[in-house]
Structures are given as structure tokens and as C-alpha cells.
Amino acid sequence: MIIDIDFSPTISKSYKIYIDEEKEIEVSGKLAIITNEKVSSLHLEWLKKRIKNDFIIIKIADGEEFKNLETAEFILLELMRHKFDRKSTLIAFGGGIVGDITGFCAAIFLRGVNFIQIPTTLLAQVDASVGGKTGVNTKFGKNLIGAFHQPIAVYCYSHFLTTLPKREVGAGIAEMIKIATTFDEEFVSFLEKSDLNKSEDLQKAIAKSIGLKAKVVKEDEKEAGVRAVLNYGHTFGHVVENKTNYKEFLHGEAVAIGIKMANELAYDLGLLSEDEKGRILALLAKNEIDFDFKIEDLESFYEAFFLDKKSHNDKITFVFPKGIGGYELRDNIPKEKVLNSLKKFCK
Ligand SMILES: NC(=O)c1ccc[n+]([C@@H]2O[C@H](COP(=O)([O-])OP(=O)(O)OC[C@H]3O[C@@H](n4cnc5c(N)ncnc54)[C@H](O)[C@@H]3O)[C@@H](O)[C@H]2O)c1
Ligand SMILES: [Zn+2]
Known part of the structure; x- marks a missing residue:
């Protein structure tokens, strides 16, 4: 399957996302593959056969703590050492960490x-x-240094996922549930009926998620409007990550908890019915990402909302589902209302 994102007329760039398409990769200039030891030991041989150019391999350390300027500098200096020029191309071969840092270097x-x-x-x-x-991250927070820089192509192969630990799969499913709940009721129904342990269902869900994300990005590349809806579950999830020192939960797992919190508040605000709230909860449970997280201290949990780079002028922008398949952004929810909803998550 091929999805074409065309950003014109806003910007000239357009690129294709290939999903499980057997394609050979060929570029005109020098080529570097940025990856890590784990991914290269599992899948680089497979990829090599599909690349027609010569290339160098730059391996970076595995883990969020290495998504920083030091690692970026290491990559950049390697490129200079190998005399890479303006016509060169980088390939990000790995998870989101390799993708974010490679894109930043590019x-x-x-x-x-x-x-x-x-x-x-x-x-x-x-x-x-x-x-x-x-x-990249800094000691002041995640992703505080970066750039919008679109790739020239994305190649997705579902067979890479056969070696992915189950928890990492769950983290990805949380992001799928996120986008389905706010944008596409039909996709939610599909997720309810399907079994993502089956590769055929998983493949369909991947294609559907990418299609939705591409549509949102095309409409709002720089997050001036609708792209902010992709932060559903994240406003709360980031606080959960912060309060557990980024150690207890994977990002996607924290998002799953954040989705539950956002839904409780949406229910209290009359945006989501009891039945709809239950459907999303059941979807999380079915995919084993319904975590039991307990808030220690409500006040300090609330304060942590303001550490998020997306909170402006003491206002927190919440993203809520409006029914299943719809959304609503609100930045005027009184503190008492938020705390009242969050009480359900206290010890
Ligand atoms: N740019 C964006 O729009 C965007 C969106 C969401 C998340 N992110 C970023 O993505 C990062 C998280 O990405 P992630 O969840 O992919 O984590 P990750 O990149 O750390 O990968 C998770 C783990 O799986 C390993 N791995 C990768 N592929 C594997 C495979 N096929 N088989 C076995 N192991 C494999 C990795 O080496 C790593 O240990 C965060 O830094 C987050 O900020 C960026
Ligand atoms: Zn996320």
C-alpha cells in the first residue's frame, strides 16, 4: 500500500509512505544508515539487500537518555569525517528515538x-x-530542541514487529487507540472486532493509523490547529511519565493511562457517555494496556501540567474525545473540575 502526502500548496514537499511494499532504495548522493546495535543485529541484513547504494553505518546507543545533543554531535561529526555533502541522504533505521535524532541531524x-x-x-x-x-531531549525536558523536517520517504515493514517485545507493541497500540478515538469511529469498531496479535489485523490497523496521521499532518503541519488533537492522552500521560521518572512506563503506556484520565474528565464534562467511556476502556484492556496507576498527591500532579511545553500562559489545553470519533480542545477547565475527576485515580 502507498500513501502519498502532498503538502502543496503550503510547502512544496511531497512524500510517499510505503507500507509492506517490496521496494529497492536508491539515492543519488552519499548514504548513511543511522541505527543501533539491537536493530542492526536483528534486521540490517534484510535491509542491506534492498539498498542499491554504498553506505556507511552509524550506530548510536539505545535508550531515551541518549536522544541528546551529544549523540547528535557524534552523528554530525561522523558525517563530516566521511565527507558527506548537501546531496547526501540519511536513513533512520530503528524506533522513534533513532527516527527523531536522525531527522534532527538531517x-x-x-x-x-x-x-x-x-x-x-x-x-x-x-x-x-x-x-x-x-x-532531542535536554535536562529541562523531552524534545525541547528540534525542527520540523519532513522525510523524503517512509518505508514501513510489519515483519520488523515480529521481534518487538510485547510491551513495545502495546505502547504502539495505545497511539493507535488515541488517533482512532478522536478521528474515526469506524476504526474504533475495527479495533474492537480485530485481534492485533494476528498479523493481518495488525497490518490493516497500521495502514489505517498512518493514513489518519498523514491526513492530520497534511492539514496542519506545524501544529497550529488540528494536529494538537494528536496530544489526546498526552497532557495527562506526560505528567504520569514525569511523576514516575520516565522509568515505570513506556511512553505509549503512559499515554494509555492519560487516555483513561482524559476520558474521565470528558465524561464529567458531558462529552463522552458512560457507554463510550466503557468502549475505550475495554479496548485498552483487550490489548493489555489498561494500567492501574495511582496518583500520590493531586496538587503536585496538577502543578506538573505546567511543565509541559504545550501549556501557555498558565492555561492547560486539554484534548477530549467528543463521542467516539470526534474531538474537542478546551483550555478553560477550572482546576477544581480537573482535580475532582482525577480523584478517581487517587490511592
Ligand atoms: N516525532 C514524532 O512525531 C514522535 C511521535 C511519537 C514519539 N516520538 C518519540 O519516539 C521515541 C519513542 O520511540 P519508540 O517507542 O519507538 O522507542 P525506541 O526507539 O526506544 O524503541 C524501543 C526499543 O525497541 C528496540 N527496537 C526497535 N525496533 C525493534 C525491533 N524491530 N525488534 C526488537 N527491538 C526493537 C529499540 O532498540 C529500543 O530498545 C520517543 O523519544 C518519543 O519522543 C516522536
Ligand atoms: Zn505519543
Whole structure:
């Protein structure tokens, strides 16, 4: 399957997302594959056979703590050492971490070179690899340095996922449920009926998620409007990640908890019925991502909303589902209302 994202007339760039398409990769200039030890030991041999150019391989350390400027500098200096020029291309071969940092290096190396995304985790396939958000973390927070830089192509292969740990699969499914709940009731029904342990169902769900994400990004590349809806579950999820020191839950798992929290508040606001709230909860449970997270201290949980780079002028923008398949953005919810809903998650 091929999805074509055409950004014209806003910007000239257009690119294709190939899903399980047998394609050979060929570029005109020098080529570097950025990856890590784990991904390269599992899947690089397979990829090599499909690349027609010579290439160098740059391996970076595995883990969110290495998605930083130091690793970016290491990649950039390797490119310079190998005399890469403006016509060169980078391939991001790995999960969202490799994708974000490779995209960032591509955005700033010689003021911008081409890059290709070949995502190998479910989360990277359905979310991170499409849309051109690139960046690194600092000690002040995640993704605080970055650039919008679109890839020239994305190649998704579902067979990479056969080696992915189950928890990582669940984290990707949470992002799928996120986009389905706010944009597409039919997709929610599909997820209810399907079994994502079966590769055929998973493949369909991946294609559907990517299609939805591509549509949103096309409408609003720089997140001035509808793209913000993709933060559903994230406003709460980021606080959960922060409060557990980024150690207890994978990002997608924290998003699953955030979805439950957002839904409770949406229910209290009359945006979601009891039945609809139950449907999403059942979907999380069915995919084993219905976690039991307990808030220690409500006040300090609330304060942490303001650490998010998306909170402006003391206002928190919440994304809610409006029924199943719809959404509503609100930045005027009184603190008491938020705390009242969150009480259900307290010890
Ligand atoms: N740019 C965006 O729009 C966007 C969106 C969502 C998330 N992100 C970013 O993505 C990152 C998270 O990405 P992730 O969830 O893919 O995590 P990740 O990149 O850390 O990958 C998870 C783990 O799986 C391993 N792995 C990768 N592919 C594998 C495979 N096929 N088989 C076995 N193991 C494999 C990795 O080496 C790693 O240990 C975060 O830094 C987040 O900020 C970016
Ligand atoms: Zn996310």
C-alpha cells in the first residue's frame, strides 16, 4: 500500500509512505544508515539487500537518555569525517528515538539534507515516522530542541514487529487507540472486532493509523490547529511519565493511562457517555494496556501540567474525545473540575 502526502500548496514537499511494499532504495548522493546495535543485529541484513547504494553505518546507543545533543554531535561529526555533502541522504533505521535524532541531524547538517524513515517499532510506524517532527531531549525536558523536517520517504515493514517485545507493541497500540478515538469511529469498531496479535489485523490497523496521521499532518503541519488533537492522552500521560521518572512506563503506556484520565474528565464534562467511556476502556484492556496507576498527591500532579511545553500562559489545553470519533480542545477547565475527576485515580 502507498500513501502519498502532498503538502502543496503550503510547502512544496511531497512524500510517499510505503507500507509492506517490496521496494529497492536508491539515492543519488552519499548514504548513511543511522541505527543501533539491537536493530542492526536483528534486521540490517534484510535491509542491506534492498539498498542499491554504498553506505556507511552509524550506530548510536539505545535508550531515551541518549536522544541528546551529544549523540547528535557524534552523528554530525561522523558525517563530516566521511565527507558527506548537501546531496547526501540519511536513513533512520530503528524506533522513534533513532527516527527523531536522525531527522534532527538531517535538518541541521549543512542546513538540511534529505532523510528516509524506516521505522522498526509499532510506535514509530504509526506515529513518530510520519509528520516531520524531529528533535532531542535536554535536562529541562523531552524534545525541547528540534525542527520540523519532513522525510523524503517512509518505508514501513510489519515483519520488523515480529521481534518487538510485547510491551513495545502495546505502547504502539495505545497511539493507535488515541488517533482512532478522536478521528474515526469506524476504526474504533475495527479495533474492537480485530485481534492485533494476528498479523493481518495488525497490518490493516497500521495502514489505517498512518493514513489518519498523514491526513492530520497534511492539514496542519506545524501544529497550529488540528494536529494538537494528536496530544489526546498526552497532557495527562506526560505528567504520569514525569511523576514516575520516565522509568515505570513506556511512553505509549503512559499515554494509555492519560487516555483513561482524559476520558474521565470528558465524561464529567458531558462529552463522552458512560457507554463510550466503557468502549475505550475495554479496548485498552483487550490489548493489555489498561494500567492501574495511582496518583500520590493531586496538587503536585496538577502543578506538573505546567511543565509541559504545550501549556501557555498558565492555561492547560486539554484534548477530549467528543463521542467516539470526534474531538474537542478546551483550555478553560477550572482546576477544581480537573482535580475532582482525577480523584478517581487517587490511592
Ligand atoms: N516525532 C514524532 O512525531 C514522535 C511521535 C511519537 C514519539 N516520538 C518519540 O519516539 C521515541 C519513542 O520511540 P519508540 O517507542 O519507538 O522507542 P525506541 O526507539 O526506544 O524503541 C524501543 C526499543 O525497541 C528496540 N527496537 C526497535 N525496533 C525493534 C525491533 N524491530 N525488534 C526488537 N527491538 C526493537 C529499540 O532498540 C529500543 O530498545 C520517543 O523519544 C518519543 O519522543 C516522536
Ligand atoms: Zn505519543
